[in-house]
Amino acid sequence: MIKLHGASISNYVNKVKLGILEKGLEYEQIRVAPSQEEEFLKISPMGKIPVLEIDGRFVFESTAILEFLDDFYPETPRLIPNDPWEAARIREITTLIENYLDIPARRIYLLSSRGKDVPPGLAEEIHPILTKGVKALQRVVRFSPYIAGDRFTLADCSAFANLTVIEESLRPFYPTDHPLDLLSGLKEYFTFMKSQKGPALVEKEKQTLFKILARAKVKVE
Numbered sequence: 001m002i003k004l005h006g007a008s009i010s011n012y013v014n015k016v017k018l019g020i021l022e023k024g025l026e027y028e029q030i031r032v033a034p035s036q037e038e039e040f041l042k043i044s045p046m047g048k049i050p051v052l053e054i055d056g057r058f059v060f061e062s063t064a065i066l067e068f069l070d071d072f073y074p075e076t077p078r079l080i081p082n083d084p085w086e087a088a089r090i091r092e093i094t095t096l097i098e099n100y101l102d103i104p105a106r107r108i109y110l111l112s113s114r115g116k117d118v119p120p121g122l123a124e125e126i127h128p129i130l131t132k133g134v135k136a137l138q139r140v141v142r143f144s145p146y147i148a149g150d151r152f153t154l155a156d157c158s159a160f161a162n163l164t165v166i167e168e169s170l171r172p173f174y175p176t177d178h179p180l181d182l183l184s185g186l187k188e189y190f191t192f193m194k195s196q197k198g199p200a201l202v203e204k205e206k207q208t209l210f211k212i213l214a215r216a217k218v219k220v221e
């Protein structure tokens with residue numbers, strides 16, 4: 001049985017969970033937080049989540065995990081197509097989303113989600129960086145109905161997990177000029193994905209956890 005280590009609030013845990021669900025694999029989620037403890041670094045050298053465990057062996061880094069699942073369960077739907085050109089398109093989209101949208105967006109949402117002050121000027125500094133990434137993404141997405149075409153791929157795992165978080169968490173900073181508003185087809189894509197079983201479950205678990213954490217924060221304050 002697959003064990004997925006990590007919390008449902010994490011984009012990258014959710015990215016892997018979307019792939020596992022699409023493949024129809026059974027799994028158990030071990031709800032752990034990132035950690036710099038020696039024991040955890042043995043299975044995740046950067047101390048990050050997610051980590052995948054099968055029969056006492058571990059894989060870390062979400063894309064490495066999903067590529068591993070394609071190889072380990074060859075009878076399940078592939079997340080990366082066999083055709084090298086198509087596979088390259090999928091990896092390109094995934095890289096654009098993670099390197100040029102999620103990493104800059106994190107500089108804001110990791111602070112705000114922990115109740116920390118976002119320094120004045122940071123949202124303005126990040127805005128053109130995100131806008132450049134969104135314009136790049138617009139050139140390669142298809143949304144027909146999946147992000148890279150007519151089938152669910154690794155790029156959907158990354159897009160749904162990351163873009164929903166970036167859209168929601170940065171809205172207070174960009175109420176009328178959110179860079180993701182420039183990505184035409186995104187709203188319809190979210191609606192379509194949320195109508196699908198796997199993404200709907202992932203979204204529900206994430207929102208439930210957000211609510212629990214928000215209530216706990218109110219109690220502490």
Ligand SMILES: N[C@@H](CCC(=O)N[C@@H](CS)C(=O)NCC(=O)O)C(=O)O
Pocket residue numbers: 009010011012013034035046047048049050060061062063
């Ligand atoms: N490149 C990593 C990113 C994973 C990642 O950043 N996970 C976050 C949670 S969403 C984390 O563990 N952060 C804690 C840390 O960076 O120490 C992957 O694709 O797995």
